[in-house]
Amino acid sequence: xxxxxxxxxxxxxxxxxxxxxxxxxxxxxxxxxxxxxxxxxxxxxxxxxxxxxxxxxxxxxxxxxxxxxxxxxxxxxxxxxxxxxxxxxxxxxxxxxxxxxxxxxxxxxxxxxxxxxxxxxxxxxxxxxxxxxxxxxxxxxxxxxxxxxxxxxxxxxxxxxxxxxxxxxxxxxxxxxxxxxxxxxxxxxxxxxxxxxxxxxxxxxxxxxxxxxxxxxxxxxxxxxxxxxxxxxxxxxxxxxxxxxxxxxxxxxxxxxxxxxxxxxxxxxxxxxxxxxxxxxxxx
Ligand code: HPA
Numbered sequence: 001x002x003x004x005x006x007x008x009x010x011x012x013x014x015x016x017x018x019x020x021x022x023x024x025x026x027x028x029x030x031x032x033x034x035x036x037x038x039x040x041x042x043x044x045x046x047x048x049x050x051x052x053x054x055x056x057x058x059x060x061x062x063x064x065x066x067x068x069x070x071x072x073x074x075x076x077x078x079x080x081x082x083x084x085x086x087x088x089x090x091x092x093x094x095x096x097x098x099x100x101x102x103x104x105x106x107x108x109x110x111x112x113x114x115x116x117x118x119x120x121x122x123x124x125x126x127x128x129x130x131x132x133x134x135x136x137x138x139x140x141x142x143x144x145x146x147x148x149x150x151x152x153x154x155x156x157x158x159x160x161x162x163x164x165x166x167x168x169x170x171x172x173x174x175x176x177x178x179x180x181x182x183x184x185x186x187x188x189x190x191x192x193x194x195x196x197x198x199x200x201x202x203x204x205x206x207x208x209x210x211x212x213x214x215x216x217x218x219x220x221x222x223x224x225x226x227x228x229x230x231x232x233x234x235x236x237x238x239x240x241x242x243x244x245x246x247x248x249x250x251x252x253x254x255x256x257x258x259x260x261x262x263x264x265x266x267x268x269x270x271x272x273x274x275x276x277x278x279x280x281x282x283x284x
Pocket of ligand 1: 124125126127203204220221222245246248255260
């Protein structure tokens with residue numbers, strides 16, 4: 001989506017993207033996964049024979065530019081009775097790169113137009129709560145939107161959803177409950193967290209960290225909230241998983257993106273195990 005926001009053009013672009021998804025990958029799978037910074041490599045390595053496409057094969061899908069995002073798209077399936085299928089997207093674009101919120105959520109909406117019902121959003125996040133340790137996974141149960149924006153601002157896209165969508169079930173739904181059960185079965189620890197979404201690209205200040213803690217935030221990051229809002233609007237069930245890549249509480253030195261990517265790698269194996277579980281054991 002490169003054109004300025006015009007609902008008619010935007011709808012046409014979504015439908016063209018959805019048609020290309022159908023052409024390349026067939027009917028919508030049981031769920032899709034969007035891998036964030038530094039995530040997804042372990043999962044990718046568990047598949048030897050997948051035919052990967054790139055974002056540029058889907059019209060209007062903007063390729064990710066940030067380090068740690070490969071821009072591959074592919075479809076995978078588990079084996080056996082009750083197994084599930086998934087579309088995997090490696091990378092996303094961000095609001096801090098200068099994209100408009102409706103551009104950021106374009107992939108989520110294209111997936112919804114295709115007919116997808118469940119979405120796993122993943123991200124790298126900083127912890128502002130002692131119990132959420134670096135190198136672990138957490139599941140987002142709610143968010144605080146501190147980006148100053150909202151992807152639903154502007155004319156409502158009635159063909160996707162209602163003007164004033166509820167956010168109650170945005171992160172807590174049957175799909176997330178399934179992910180929780182699987183995590184317990186696989187002995188992957190999956191504490192719940194409130195994610196504070198900031199616009200970035202500057203990291204949060206110490207005063208912001210103190211304020212976010214008082215407000216009930218547990219993790220901080222620069223993605224996910226727009227996608228979760230757009231997903232709720234379009235009726236998708238989201239399970240959102242954060243790789244805790246750094247602690248904002250005891251900063252020994254200034255945080256940088258390399259540290260985030262390095263620590264994301266540490267969590268990537270757990271994330272891969274959980275997603276493999278979902279593929280093999282199914283979403284029901
Ligand atoms: N703050 C904001 N975004 C982030 C962080 C952080 O500490 N870690 C990873 N993404």
